[in-house]
Every structure is written in structure tokens, then in C-alpha cells.
Amino acid sequence: MELTPEILKINPAATAERIKTFIKDMVKKTGTNGVVLGISGGIDSSTVAALSTLSLGSEKVIGLILPEDETYNETDIRHAKRVAEKFRFKTVEITITPVLEAYYKTIPIFDSMEKISRGNIKARARMIYLYYYANKLNLLVCGSSDKSETMMGYFTKWGDVAADIAPLMDLYKTQVRQLAKYIGVPDEIIAKPSSPNLWRGQLAEKELGIKYETLDLILYGLERFMSTKEIAKQLQLNKQLVEKIKKRWLRMEHKRQMPLSLKLTYRTVGKDFRLYHTQ
Amino acid sequence: MKRFNIALAQMTCTRANKEANIQKMEKYIQKAKAENASLIVFPELALTGYILRDQIYELAETIPGPTVMTMEKIAKRENIHIIFGMPELSEKTQAVIYNTAVLVAPKGYVGKYRKMHLPTHSVFEEKRYFRQGYKPTVFETELGKVGMLICYDAFFPEVSRILRLEGAQLLVCISASPAVRRHFFEILTVARAIENTVFLAYVNLVGLENGLQFWGGSRLIAPSGKILIQAKYNEEHMVVGTVDYSDIKPVEAFVPTLRDLRPEIFQMLQELSEKL
Numbered sequence: 001m002e003l004t005p006e007i008l009k010i011n012p013a014a015t016a017e018r019i020k021t022f023i024k025d026m027v028k029k030t031g032t033n034g035v036v037l038g039i040s041g042g043i044d045s046s047t048v049a050a051l052s053t054l055s056l057g058s059e060k061v062i063g064l065i066l067p068e069d070e071t072y073n074e075t076d077i078r079h080a081k082r083v084a085e086k087f088r089f090k091t092v093e094i095t096i097t098p099v100l101e102a103y104y105k106t107i108p109i110f111d112s113m114e115k116i117s118r119g120n121i122k123a124r125a126r127m128i129y130l131y132y133y134a135n136k137l138n139l140l141v142c143g144s145s146d147k148s149e150t151m152m153g154y155f156t157k158w159g160d161v162a163a164d165i166a167p168l169m170d171l172y173k174t175q176v177r178q179l180a181k182y183i184g185v186p187d188e189i190i191a192k193p194s195s196p197n198l199w200r201g202q203l204a205e206k207e208l209g210i211k212y213e214t215l216d217l218i219l220y221g222l223e224r225f226m227s228t229k230e231i232a233k234q235l236q237l238n239k240q241l242v243e244k245i246k247k248r249w250l251r252m253e254h255k256r257q258m259p260l261s262l263k264l265t266y267r268t269v270g271k272d273f274r275l276y277h278t279q
Numbered sequence: 280m281k282r283f284n285i286a287l288a289q290m291t292c293t294r295a296n297k298e299a300n301i302q303k304m305e306k307y308i309q310k311a312k313a314e315n316a317s318l319i320v321f322p323e324l325a326l327t328g329y330i331l332r333d334q335i336y337e338l339a340e341t342i343p344g345p346t347v348m349t350m351e352k353i354a355k356r357e358n359i360h361i362i363f364g365m366p367e368l369s370e371k372t373q374a375v376i377y378n379t380a381v382l383v384a385p386k387g388y389v390g391k392y393r394k395m396h397l398p399t400h401s402v403f404e405e406k407r408y409f410r411q412g413y414k415p416t417v418f419e420t421e422l423g424k425v426g427m428l429i430c431y432d433a434f435f436p437e438v439s440r441i442l443r444l445e446g447a448q449l450l451v452c453i454s455a456s457p458a459v460r461r462h463f464f465e466i467l468t469v470a471r472a473i474e475n476t477v478f479l480a481y482v483n484l485v486g487l488e489n490g491l492q493f494w495g496g497s498r499l500i501a502p503s504g505k506i507l508i509q510a511k512y513n514e515e516h517m518v519v520g521t522v523d524y525s526d527i528k529p530v531e532a533f534v535p536t537l538r539d540l541r542p543e544i545f546q547m548l549q550e551l552s553e554k555l
Contacts, residue, residue, distance in 0.1 A: 018458065018492060021513065025487045274332040277489045278294065
């Protein structure tokens with residue numbers, strides 16, 4: 001197998017169709033009124049919001065724009081609104097700064113200088129808003145996590161990844177870009193550097209230490225059981241870098257599963273209680 | 280009967296709801312009858328849906344059993360043959376289950392086939408729940424000699440070959456194949472028909488279960504490999520086609536795979552696969 005950009009090519013029309021069917025089917029089977037999404041103005045949330053409206057119609061999609069003062073970025077908000085206008089879904093803008101400040105003030109050990117724990121509060125606060133809308137209006141929370149960040153564990157546990165459905169979770173970032181282009185997400189959104197925006201100046205590729213074009217090929221190789229040696233050789237990369245990516249992928253499994261339970265009795269949740277999603 | 284109509288009914292199932300699925304099958308049976316079908320085929324585990332996980336222990340039934348009795352009544356009333364999939368509980372135990380295809384005729388229950396190759400890889404976990412079957416069997420019916428296989432069995436040419444060597448004129452493959460595997464089945468079903476010069480009816484599940492999208496695309500394939508009819512992709516659909524056994528002879532003479540079989544290499548096949 002040759003790790004070239006070619007292998008990451010998807011059939012965007014067929015993929016869009018399958019995702020639209022999935023969203024529609026889930027809303028129908030759960031008896032919900034539609035979906036609510038957090039929209040950041042980034043490529044993933046723009047793409048999944050667009051696909052949701054193409055699947056369900058404008059009336060059944062609500063996008064929450066949830067800015068806060070520290071990372072407030074007018075361009076991102078403009079992008080979020082532009083996608084909403086283009087695909088005709090309703091948005092609600094709520095500034096979450098007062099809520100964040102309440103957390104900062106009331107957590108006795110709060111450390112304003114430690115940006116990861118502080119940033120995670122933001123992602124988890126947004127989750128609370130999304131689930132309030134979902135509960136109150138009988139909606140599904142539609143997540144926008146992609147496969148690259150999910151494999152890397154590049155998300156906040158119980159934060160931005162928290163959702164009822166995750167239609168993009170099996171597509172690498174570079175594949176989401178192809179899909180976004182096909183469905184007509186504006187080019188400037190597709191082209192701008194990805195960021196979780198948990199603190200000012202945070203950039204995904206900088207933090208991960210690698211470009212998505214390369215990361216996706218490494219992950220593709222790992223997905224298909226290739227050795228780190230072979231991946232590094234083919235991509236002309238340092239073997240340590242590939243090993244680091246592999247270790248991170250494996251180490252982050254705790255973020256992708258239910259909490260680890262201890263086997264104590266006959267059938268155990270998360271182990272051998274093997275049930276299915278009734279949908 | 281040398282020539283008859285066959286209905287391929289690819290349906291979505293309501294999981295773990297046998298009553299709802301039987302009702303749906305009954306509607307399709309009536310529709311098939313209206314189109315002069317003598318045989319209707321439903322997908323793998325059509326009685327219950329495919330992804331059942333631990334709930335399978337509550338759903339499996341013996342064969343014959345209550346569901347087969349119901350299907351016998353419907354077959355008799357509608358004067359039609361029916362093939363469908365269901366989880367079969369062994370009569371001798373309480374939790375040994377087979378993934379089974381059942382054939383019912385207007386005169387009553389004819390026979391069953393227990394899936395021999397149970398996929399347990401990727402998203403499949405069949406060996407966790409099912410015991411494998413041991414014997415491909417051909418059934419003598421008013422519609423000729425019919426052999427059944429189930430989904431992953433199509434990857435193993437031995438099953439179809441044995442059925443054909445036992446005299447099957449029609450192979451019926453019931454399936455629950457998700458979309459990422461479509462290209463395998465589109466090739467393999469045609470290959471099984473050509474290499475055995477036999478009619479092959481493939482009926483797949485359709486709809487979404489647990490994030491798996493079943494692609495439908497059921498088809499009737501002639502012994503020449505020609506696709507005679509094909510159902511739509513990704514949606515519930517029933518199509519009716521004609522099986523005409525007189526079409527077998529010209530193909531058998533043109534591509535005489537059965538005449539050219541080399542039994543002496545089968546021993547080698549066994550030895551090598553034991554040593555794999």
C-alpha cells in the first residue's frame with residue numbers, strides 16, 4: 001500500500017448522501033424534532049451543520065454560536081453566520097463569558113495560568129448549552145468531531161466530543177475538506193487553519209506538531225495495521241514522530257470509551273453487557 | 280416447474296420486533312403474489328433485524344417453532360414458497376443459536392440451512408453468538424432444486440459448489456451486508472453464478488442499524504452471470520424476476536465448468552487449508 005494523498009480521496013457525493021440518510025434516520029428513529037449543533041465557524045461544524053439542513057430542512061436545525069471574551073474572533077462568528085445564511089438554518093448567539101467567570105471564581109483551586117484545564121471548562125460549558133437546547137426542544141445534539149482529532153484524542157473529554165450523533169467521526173480532516181468543498185461550504189472556511197479556540201492563538205496543526213495532510217496519511221497507515229517503520233519510510237518522516245503519533249492514538253482510547261469499569265459480577269456495563277443502540 | 284417468478288424483498292427490519300417484521304413480510308408476500316411470484320425471498324435475520332447482540336438470547340426460536348408455523352400458514356394461504364432468515368435456537372439446549380435460512384412451501388415447512396461461515400471481524404461478531412452450521416443442503420421443491428447460503432458464505436466458493444454438485448438449479452443467498460462491502464458482493468454473487476452455471480438470487484437487508492448502513496441492491500443473476508433484475512440501492516424495494524431453468528443448459532454447454540471439474544485437487548485444498 002502506498003501512502004499518497006490519492007488514498008484519502010473520497011466520493012463526496014456518495015458520502016454526503018450517506019451522511020444525510022444517517023442524520024435523517026436518527027432523527028426519525030429517536031422521535032426528535034431535529035438537531036442542535038455548536039457552530040464555531042470552523043470547517044467541521046460548518047460541514048455538519050450544512051449536511052444537517054440538507055438532510056432535515058432548515059426548520060429542524062439550530063446552530064448555537066457560543067463565543068467568550070478571551071478568544072472572541074469576529075471572523076469566526078462571521079463565518080458561522082455566513083454558513084447559517086447560506087444553508088438557511090437558525091442560529092442563536094450566546095456569550096458564555098459570565099458562566100465561565102462563575103466557574104473561575106468558584107473553583108477553589110482555579111489557576112488562570114494553566115490553559116488546558118481552563119480551556120476545557122469552555123468546551124464543557126458549551127456542551128451544557130447544547131444539551132439544554134436538546135432536552136428542552138427535543139433535539140439531538142449533532143457533534144462535529146472528525147476522525148483525525150478523534151484518533152488523536154485532540155478534544156475535550158465530555159466537552160466538544162459530547163453528542164448524540166457524530167456524522168463526521170469516520171472521516172479524516174482532509175476528507176472533511178473534500179466533503180465541505182463538494183457541499184459548498186465557503187472556501188475561506190475550508191482554507192483557514194483549524195483551531196479548537198480554547199485559548200487565544202491556539203492552532204491545531206501547531207499544537208499537534210504536524211500538518212493534517214501528513215497526519216491523515218500516518219493515521220490511515222496505522223488504521224490499516226502498517227508498522228511505524230514502514231509509514232515513516234514511505235512518508236520520509238522521522239520514525240520517532242510516527243511512533244509518537246501512534247502512542248498518542250493508543251493512549252487516548254480512554255477519551256473514546258465509557259469509563260473503565262471493574263468486572264465484579266455476571267454482566268458488566270462497558271464490558272460484556274453487549275447491547276445495541278436501539279436506533 | 281421449469282419457469283417461475285421470484286420476488287426479492289429487501290426490507291428494513293424493526294429490531295427485536297418479530298411481530299412487526301412478520302407483518303411487513305406478509306405485506307410483501309401479498310404484493311409478490313399479486314405479481315405471480317411462486318417464491319419470495321427475505322434477507323438474513325429478517326425476522327429480528329441483524330444487530331441484536333445480547334438480545335438474541337430472547338429472540339431465537341426453534342425450527343419448526345412459532346414463527347415457522349405462522350409462515351407455514353401464510354405460505355399455504357397465499358400458495359407461495361418463502362425463504363427468510365432468523366436466529367434458530369437448538370432444540371437440545373437453551374442458548375445455542377444458529378444463523379439460519381428457512382424454506383417454507385405451500386405444503387408446509389421444507390427445510391433450513393445454518394450459516395457455515397460466521398464473520399467475526401471488523402464490525403461483525405457472529406461467532407460470539409452463533410454456532411456454525413455443518414452442511415450445505417439442497418431441497419427438492421415444486422420449484423426445482425433449491426440451495427441456500429447466507430451472506431459471508433458467498434466468499435467461500437465451496438458452499439455454492441457443493442450445492443450445485445448436489446443438483447441445485449437455484450442458489451438463494453440471503454444477506455445483511457453493510458455499504459462498505461458492496462463491491463465484494465456485487466462481484467462475488469455474479470462469480471458464484473458463473474462458476475456454477477446456476478441461477479443465483481441475492482437478497483440483502485436495507486436501512487440503518489447501529490450506524491451500519493445496509494445497501495440493498497438485491498439481484499437475480501442468470502447462469503451466464505447476467506443480472507436479470509436488481510432492486511434499488513439503500514431503500515426498501517421489492518423486484519420480481521423470472522427464473523427459467525431451460526437457460527442453464529446453453530450456458531453449461533458454453534462454459535462447461537462442471538464438466539471440467541478436477542476432483543483430484545480437492546484433496547490438496549483440504550490438506551493446504553489444514554496447514555494454513
